[in-house]
Amino acid sequence: MTGPAPAPARAGRLRRWAAEVALGARLALTGGREGLLRTALTAVGVGLGVAVLLLSVSVPVMLDARSDRTAARDDDRWGGDDVTPGDTTVLTLNISTSYRGQGIRGRLVRPDGEHPVLPPGVRALPPRGTMLVSPALRDLLASPEGALLRDRMPGKVSGTIGKAGLAGPSELAYYAVRDDLAFGQPQVQRIDGYGSRGVQDPLDPFLLMLVVVIFVVLLMPVAMFVAAATRFGGEQRDRRLAAVRLVGADGGMTRRIAAGEAVVSATLGLLVGGLFFLAGRQFVEMFEVARLSVYRTDVRPPLPLLALLVVSVPLAALAMSLVALRRVVVEPLGVVRRAAARTRRRLWWRLLTPVAGVALLVPLTGRRGDFNPWQAVAGVSLVLLGVALLLPWVFDRVVGRLGAAGGLSWQMAVRRLQLSGGSSVRAVGAIAVAAAGTIALQMLFAAAEAEYTKDTGQDTTRVQAVTTVTMSGLSAVTDTAGLDARLKAAGATSVSTYRREMLHQGEDVYVEIAVADCTVLRELAELDRCADGDAFLLERPELAGQEVTTGEQFEHAWTVPAGARTAKARPGPYGRADIGLLVTPSVAPAPRAEPAFVSYVGLTPGDPDAEERLRNAGMAINPTMDVTVLRSRAVDTTFAGIRRGLFAGATVTLLLVGLSLLVGTVEQLRERRRTLAALVAFGTRRSTMGWSVLWQTLVPVALGLLLATALGLGLGGLLLATVDVPFHADLAGIAVVCGIAGGVVLLVTAASLPALWRLMRPDGLRFE
Structure with a gap:
């Protein structure tokens, strides 16, 4: 019966094995021109794969960093308690827009006191008539590409927004001060601070499955590339191991030498991959992928995944090397591969x-x-x-x-x-x-x-855009005629505008009213005849002659014309009929203090700038005007x-x-x-x-x-x-x-x- 080897014998064997592994490492680094070329090839191959893997595992960190910055600047307080005006409070109005497919985040602000709270990335509010912009927006406005956008901006550039106030380096954003903002105007909020918890809705299960499969599909080939790169120059390595056998190495020693060489090459690949990653990170701010941009400081792999990668790459190289040697007989004076008949792969x-x-x-x-x-x-x-x-x-x-x-x-x-x-x-x-x-x-x-x-159901053959605006102290015009004139001056081929009101009766009867001349009303319903003084019920015909309430808070009494005729509604540009009552101006209810107007706008087909000129006109009419360009399909x-x-x-x-x-x-x-x-x-x-x-x-x-x-x-x-x-x-x-x-x-x-x-x-x- 043989007992365990004495401790000195085990220690000697471990030292011998370590020396053999070290010999493999030296061969990888000092094995002549061919050996160095093979090591360099493996290191570069592994390095490329490692750099891509480092970039991939950094994606969650990038997205979290963007989310943290956008949450820190959040100023949406709808549904919360009213804020008491004070020395630090500000009024804010969201006037975000888009330009040639790019979103632009815009805010108008007005401080209530001498020490207003400031959004992240802003050291001081800009002087009146100027604005703070993101570096990307500054560059766009200074370029010929941004010539049309300059007309939409509320002032000249006086400074830039810092990194802390931007989602990414390519984001287009600006802040401007406007003195005529007032609490109670449409969409104006008063806030006493910026920031939210940034809670996001959970991803739809179908989309979650898509994301899961995408990550696996994209990363599996990269991992396989890294594993394959550890075997670059395999045949030449086998011939060199045969030379080692010639000087007396046995099979076990040969495998340990090969293991040392593989681990050194893979470790060099890790270092090269780290250098590739750090070098590439310096240029990441120059690119925008999937309309997302990140700062180079956002591109950092999580430490647990980084540690896993550092450990797994040398282990994968070691495993690939040993598995490959199982199919090769390394003998002195040559390499003899096993015959295919004796090494049939098992299924x-x-x-x-x-x-x-x-x-x-x-x-x-x-x-x-x-x-x-x-x-x-x-x-x-x-x-x-x-x-x-x-x-x-x-x-x-x-x-x-x-x-x-x-x-x-x-x-x-x-x-x-x-x-x-x-x-x-x-x-x-x-x-x-x-x-x-x-x-x-x-x-x-x-x-x-x-x-x-x-399919959106939107009818782009009749009109190509719909604008909606509630007139207020910010408006440059206050009536239908002024609104139509501004929109036509912007290049609209046709404009049909109606004033939108709402009537209320009883507990649950709410009907939308459209006030306009007969030409516009014919866009909303099929009318056999129409003259000023007419009214048409598209739903609830029993309302004719009845008393209802209208106004902002339904505070005004109004009687529906007794002679109101029934008519069939025409589907609107959105593909549905929302209006229940059409009235001409002479029999219409009194307008609200801040009336709302809807315009159906025709644009020149094939003119890529027609939408942008319409948005420019909307910003000039009222910064809160909503401009919706119709699309037949939506994603x-x-x-x-x-x-x-x-x-x-x-x-x-x-x-x-x-x-x-x-x-x-x-x-x-x-x-x-x-x-x-x-x-x-x-x-x-x-x-x-x-x-x-x-x-x-x-x-x-x-x-x-x-x-x-x-x-x-x-x-x-x-x-x-x-x-x-x-x-x-x-x-x-x-x-x-x-x-x-x-x-x-x-x-x-x-x-x-x-x-x-x-x-x-x-x-x-x-x-x-």
């Missing part, structure tokens, strides 16, 4: 991962409003990981059966894939995972498109933001995946440079070599896409069942995904051709 354990993912997702089906997002993350991740695990098995089965038929370039490509296709599969794995996830996302988005993109704003974020993230992921494939292709060419040079020396055409490279890239990608389509459709069906939506395959989306992947293959092949031509020179036959 059963590869199926465990996607089966486990399906098992996690199936219990979530039919629970549209109640599911655990972390369970969904785990399920989707396991199914997508199954694509990467099943691809090598499918590759071996298919490529092993490819015959010798075909042209010379095809035969060369097939033979190369049969001998050493592992590196090709590793590079293509990220594309397959991205394709499977994208197909599932396409199915989700097709369902979401129908749910969150709807939910949250859904639209998620879609823009997906496109931005997919672009980064696609670039990284394409780079991974390119680096893998160039790596294979470098390791075969003597073979390539020899083939050319024997008369092989360059075009044949180029086609061979294309086939070597295309075959693994095609197999990966077939597998990705099958698993992507299954995953998409499960996700649709999770949000209780019937299965529907988005064939057009699948075709687009496959087309993009094919385009990536062509671009990678074209980008690798210069390296191929260079490696086919006669000096490639030289070998030391």
Whole structure:
């Protein structure tokens, strides 16, 4: 019976193992030009992936920082108690607008005392007739692009708003002082401080599932790229390990040397990734993604996730290195790969991962409003990981059966894939995972498109905009004629304005009244005849001749004309009929002290600035005027933001995946440079070599896409069942995904051709 090894023996073994690992580390750093090039290639590859992962895990911190700043400047106090005026209180009016699709946050303020509270980012209120603006708005106003917007602004620029008062560096915002603001005017509030808790409504379950899947789909290929990058230069490393065997190293020592080399390369990759991340962060304020911008100080990964990344990348490199060595016999004077017949990849354990993912997702089906997002993350991740695990098995089965038929370039490509296709599969794995996830996302988005993109019912053929305004002390005009004149002067092709009143009778009878001449009333109802003094009931005909109340607080008595005739309402521009009573001016109730007017406005078709001139006119008439440009279709704003974020993230992921494939292709060419040079020396055409490279890239990608389509459709069906939506395959989306992947293959092949031509020179036959 053998007892445990003595403590000195164990200590000696640990020291020996540490020395062997240290030898691997030294080989990575001092292994000659080729060794250093391989280490640098791995470090850059891992660094790129790590930089993207650091950026990705920083997204929640970025959004929280934006949310904190917007909550700190919040001045919405509707529904709260009235604030007593004092030395620090201010009156504020929200006059936000938009300009060519960009939102502009605007506020008019008037201090009640000498020491008014100030919003974040503002040291002092601007002088009368001037305004404080965000740096982005300042630059826009100073550019030719902002010439039309300058007419809408309440004054000249006298200063800028600080970072603390802006959601991001690209936000357009301004503050201006207006002395004629008064409490009681429409939309004017009195506040004694800024800030709120920033509580947001929970995300719709369907949109939450979209966000979950998007993050998994975008990050899985990046993680796979990092893992694949740790194996760059694998064949050359195996040959060097054979040289180590020649001087007496056994199998265990060889593995420990390889582990030391892999961990050092991955650690260098972490450092390079950190440098890439810090360098890229300096330029983040120059870009706007999905209409969101952040300050560089917002881009910081959470410490727990940062620690996890620092630990997991070297461990992943170690695991990849040891797993790869299991399929290679390293012997002195060479590397002998195991025969395919004796190393057939097993299928059963590869199926465990996607089966486990399906098992996690199936219990979530039919629970549209109640599911655990972390369970969904785990399920989707396991199914997508199954694509990467099943691809090598499918590759071996298919490529092993490819015959010798075909042209010379095809035969060369097939033979190369049969001998050493592992590196090709590793590079293509990220594309397959991205394709499977994208197909599932396409199915989700097709369902979401129908749910969150709807016809508005607005009739854009009659008029193109509707304005609504309540006249007050801020108004430049006070009647229909003045309003029409201002709007027509702004370029409106037609204007139909009516005064809006409201009548009340009994407990629950409220009817909207439109007061206008007959020309305008015919826009609101089908009238056979009309003259001044007429009235028309579009609903509740029993009100004719009855006494009702009107006014701001329904304080004025008024009698509905007894001769009011019934008429059929015409749907308004919004697609519905809201008005119940039409009256001409001579029989109308007395106007309120602050009357409200609605205008139907026609705009010149094809004039992109017509909307902006209308908004300029609205700001001049009354800063509270609401200008609504009609749209036949509307997209939910949250859904639209998620879609823009997906496109931005997919672009980064696609670039990284394409780079991974390119680096893998160039790596294979470098390791075969003597073979390539020899083939050319024997008369092989360059075009044949180029086609061979294309086939070597295309075959693994095609197999990966077939597998990705099958698993992507299954995953998409499960996700649709999770949000209780019937299965529907988005064939057009699948075709687009496959087309993009094919385009990536062509671009990678074209980008690798210069390296191929260079490696086919006669000096490639030289070998030391």
